[in-house]
Amino acid sequence: MSIILTLILVALVLIAFEIVLPGGILGVIAAICVIGATILAHMDYGIWVAVAVFFGTGLLILVLIIVEFKLLKNTSLGNAFFLKESVTGHTGPTTESSLIGKEGVAQTRLNPIGKVMIEGKNYEASSQDGYIEAKQAITVVAQNNFKLTIKKL
Numbered sequence: 001m002s003i004i005l006t007l008i009l010v011a012l013v014l015i016a017f018e019i020v021l022p023g024g025i026l027g028v029i030a031a032i033c034v035i036g037a038t039i040l041a042h043m044d045y046g047i048w049v050a051v052a053v054f055f056g057t058g059l060l061i062l063v064l065i066i067v068e069f070k071l072l073k074n075t076s077l078g079n080a081f082f083l084k085e086s087v088t089g090h091t092g093p094t095t096e097s098s099l100i101g102k103e104g105v106a107q108t109r110l111n112p113i114g115k116v117m118i119e120g121k122n123y124e125a126s127s128q129d130g131y132i133e134a135k136q137a138i139t140v141v142a143q144n145n146f147k148l149t150i151k152k153l
Contacts, residue, residue, distance in 0.1 A: 001044070007037035008057050015061050019068050020077070034058070099123075099140045099148060106136045106150075116150060125150045 014030035034057050042050035072078040104118035110132040116125045118140065125148040128141055132152055142149035 004037045004040050004044075004053065007033040007040070008053070008060070011037070011057060012060060012064055015064055016068060019065065019072070030061075034061075099143050101140060103137065103139050103153065104150075106132050106134050106138055109134050110150070116148065118148075123148050127151065 011030040011033035014026045014033065018024075018026040018030065034054065037057065038050050038054040041053040099118055102118050104116050106114060107117050107122060108114040110116070110125065110127040112127040112130055112132075114125065114127075114132070114134075115122050116138055117123075124146070125138075125140075128149055128151040132138065132150075137153040138150040139153050140148050141151050
């Protein structure tokens with residue numbers, strides 16, 4: 001009987017830690033402990049005790065999860081896990097007018113990705129020509145939202 005209770009207690013502790021340290025491994029080990037306790041209960045006490053152990057432990061785990069989430073959200077650790085506000089941001093199409101055909105200068109070496117300056121603004125760009133040295137004159141051949149494709153002049 002003590003082994004069965006120990007396995008149930010270990011499962012509850014592992015589930016408690018699984019909520020704080022998510023990843024699934026502790027939950028799987030906890031499930032193995034519950035199954036082990038159920039098998040031992042069946043071997044020692046019969047099917048009805050095994051069913052009671054299985055469903056009773058499941059109920060205890062459910063109560064533990066609910067209580068832990070209720071208590072955890074009021075702690076400093078819980079503040080790191082739960083959002084306090086809803087996120088309302090979104091992305092949309094670029095507000096920049098088309099830069100295709102504009103000329104500029106490579107700010108960094110493009111090998112094949114780097115920074116370029118066009119009309120006084122810095123952009124991330126990829127080179128159609130492969131390697132381009134810094135300070136090389138370039139022109140924009142394609143634009144995909146915020147990323148530019150450029151080539152040497």
